[in-house]
Amino acid sequence: MEARGVLIVRRDQAWVASNGRLASIGPRTSGVLAWVGMSTAGFQRLFVANRGEVAVRIARACDSMGITPVFGVSVADREAPYVHGREVVCLGPGRSRDSYLQMEQVVAAARQSGCTALHPGWGFLSENARFASLCGQHGVTFIGPPAHVMVLMGSKIPAKRAMVSAGLDVIPGSAGVLSGPEEARVVAEEVGYPVLLKADGGGGGRGMRIARDASQVEAAYAAASAEAVAAFGNGQMYLEKLIEGGRHVEIQIMADRYGNVVHLGERDCTVQRNHQKLIEESPSPVLRPAERERTLERAVAAARAIGYVGAGTMEFLLDANGTLRFMEMNTRLQVEHCVSEQRTGIDLVVEQIRVAAGARLGFAQRDVRLRGHAIECRINAEDPDDGFRPAPGVIRTWRPPPVAEDLRIDTHVQSGYRVPPHYDSLICKVIASGPTRDAACERMLEALAELTCEGVPTTVRMHQKILSSAAFRTHDYDTRQIPGWPG
Numbered sequence: 001m002e003a004r005g006v007l008i009v010r011r012d013q014a015w016v017a018s019n020g021r022l023a024s025i026g027p028r029t030s031g032v033l034a035w036v037g038m039s040t041a042g043f044q045r046l047f048v049a050n051r052g053e054v055a056v057r058i059a060r061a062c063d064s065m066g067i068t069p070v071f072g073v074s075v076a077d078r079e080a081p082y083v084h085g086r087e088v089v090c091l092g093p094g095r096s097r098d099s100y101l102q103m104e105q106v107v108a109a110a111r112q113s114g115c116t117a118l119h120p121g122w123g124f125l126s127e128n129a130r131f132a133s134l135c136g137q138h139g140v141t142f143i144g145p146p147a148h149v150m151v152l153m154g155s156k157i158p159a160k161r162a163m164v165s166a167g168l169d170v171i172p173g174s175a176g177v178l179s180g181p182e183e184a185r186v187v188a189e190e191v192g193y194p195v196l197l198k199a200d201g202g203g204g205g206r207g208m209r210i211a212r213d214a215s216q217v218e219a220a221y222a223a224a225s226a227e228a229v230a231a232f233g234n235g236q237m238y239l240e241k242l243i244e245g246g247r248h249v250e251i252q253i254m255a256d257r258y259g260n261v262v263h264l265g266e267r268d269c270t271v272q273r274n275h276q277k278l279i280e281e282s283p284s285p286v287l288r289p290a291e292r293e294r295t296l297e298r299a300v301a302a303a304r305a306i307g308y309v310g311a312g313t314m315e316f317l318l319d320a321n322g323t324l325r326f327m328e329m330n331t332r333l334q335v336e337h338c339v340s341e342q343r344t345g346i347d348l349v350v351e352q353i354r355v356a357a358g359a360r361l362g363f364a365q366r367d368v369r370l371r372g373h374a375i376e377c378r379i380n381a382e383d384p385d386d387g388f389r390p391a392p393g394v395i396r397t398w399r400p401p402p403v404a405e406d407l408r409i410d411t412h413v414q415s416g417y418r419v420p421p422h423y424d425s426l427i428c429k430v431i432a433s434g435p436t437r438d439a440a441c442e443r444m445l446e447a448l449a450e451l452t453c454e455g456v457p458t459t460v461r462m463h464q465k466i467l468s469s470a471a472f473r474t475h476d477y478d479t480r481q482i483p484g485w486p487g
Contacts, residue, residue, distance in 0.1 A: 044114075055083075072100070133147040171325045194212040209221070248269045258360055263368070266296070339375070372435045380426055448464050465486075
């Protein structure tokens with residue numbers, strides 16, 4: 001059933017969805033945004049099962065919709081400034097495995113706090129199909145795709161088969177999970193070295209090792225499998241041809257339960273370190289228009305074919321021939337979703353919540369206007385001059401640049417915030433936009449120069465070097481190097 005009175009806010013206009021129809025109610029203004037409180041898309045209270053910047057992002061969407069967010073926190077985050085004045089439930093000690101990863105405790109906390117919906121954010125339990133099912137069994141709506149779709153796309157081999165059936169190109173490799181190092185050697189001889197051993201149930205760059213010849217396969221298999229067991233509880237491996245010199249491109253998908261699927265363009269995430277993204281931008285500066293349109297259409301068709309619901313991202317490797325080859329699908333909100341929001345003006349978290357409540361998508365493909373260029377820099381509390389050593393500690397002074405139409409700051413940090421040692425070191429995302437890529441780069445450099453963080457080292461200087469480098473400006477890089485760094 002269509003939710004009644006749900007507000008949809010785009011960059012310049014506000015619309016109200018009622019009984020399946022859209023009606024404009026005028027330009028987007030603070031008064032219009034305040035009006036969202038009249039409806040909650042079916043949810044009165046929503047449990048935020050995450051921390052830090054993404055928890056703040058989810059709460060912001062809830063506030064705009066008149067939904068009360070309830071924060072699940074660890075002991076380490078209990079005094080964080082972003083939960084002051086909010087409803088909070090303590091999940092356990094600081095370590096993730098004792099708090100944010102405790103499925104039964106998280107669901108019980110959501111139930112006991114009167115929440116009928118739960119948003120997992122990214123990381124932690126966001127792509128755990130068992131957790132999604134557990135939420136449903138206890139009457140809590142999981143903000144994400146159905147559990148069976150998560151199972152399908154969470155295991156890389158079934159996911160690749162589904163994408164091939166939908167017409168997408170994939171990277172050559174094993175037809176299924178490998179039985180062991182010996183089968184890995186056989187497949188490697190067929191596709192040609194170098195090859196990449198990858199965890200079937202992995203992600204985030206873990207459970208992956210390169211073998212450049214037959215002598216390296218056994219050690220690479222053992223190391224990747226052991227890491228996968230420790231990280232995901234699943235040591236099964238598969239193998240792909242290692243495409244060196246490629247670029248990482250991903251497509252943002254949004255879908256509802258009625259078969260409506262749209263894309264919000266692509267993002268280029270080639271600037272990485274150890275498979276961890278550093279800078280994301282949209283559109284990709286090197287993707288041919290014909291390949292872009294072909295793959296966007298097929299990605300939408302593939303998402304529809306598997307019954308996808310909610311926000312999701314299909315990840316591709318752009319090979320030397322300019323072909324996008326499907327790698328995997330992330331069945332959740334991405335850290336870099338802000339880049340797509342900046343170009344389109346569409347609030348993906350609001351749409352996630354609406355869709356989970358049973359509403360139809362608030363926009364069709366023809367409504368998606370991809371404007372200009374947007375770039376995101378992930379600012380981490382790390383010392384890039386010391387091997388990117390994480391730097392927990394107290395941020396004595398925090399002064400971000402002022403937000404504007406062409407600049408967005410997503411952070412959970414304030415002066416006096418203590419960066420805990422238990423989690424990833426992301427403290428801020430800076431998203432800049434402009435009519436061209438060069439204009440967006442210059443706007444980002446202005447913003448980074450204005451950002452002040454005292455007390456812990458950050459990666460700001462590294463981002464400045466990257467954005468100022470000739471290699472970045474002329475697209476002369478791939479996933480193997482960080483353009484302009486060190487330098």
